[in-house]
Amino acid sequence: MSSLSEQKCEACHGNAPKVSDAELAELIKMIPDWVPEVRDGIMQLERVYKFKNFKQAIAFTNKVGDMAEDEGHHPGLLTEWGKVTVTWWSHSIKGLHKNDFICAAKTDEIFVAL
Template identity: 50%
Template structure:
């Protein structure tokens, strides 16, 4: 995971390449607990983080928000009592980009 954390997001434009299967195979083992999911035909990375209460879940959500603003890449975040579900994908290319793996690793590092 250390390699992913050290990377920064590159600007993702329409037409940027999707992550290759080789990249997915390389990066997934570095991400503990993240799942590949497909929603509306779009591959995404998703993980649910558990907390003891809503305040801790909200605090984590706010940390993710600050990271997103710094990196210029934003996920879907569902904050509930005791848990936060984070879903990464690149909207412009309708799928996974290397940025999504970088941000998943950085999300884990916030804990």
């Protein structure tokens, strides 16, 4: 299998399968800085990125937004002074799809390339 960040999101409809617990255990190894968390009954992936100031935080936020538009898959983004919280989940299935792991890996690559 190619690395997660090299894969593209696939169309995800309401009847697409959520990742199983076993799949989650394997996929999370590839994005070890992300934390799976249940919010409002929906499993999500979350990571907090730290920056030196607001300008760097908003620049990163915009790059993640551009990637999301390219992928047709969109995260929660909370931009604060020196900090961006990124949350990925699939609204259509109210849980985690492989797409969320792909996008989390792409988010890490954007951060590393800054």
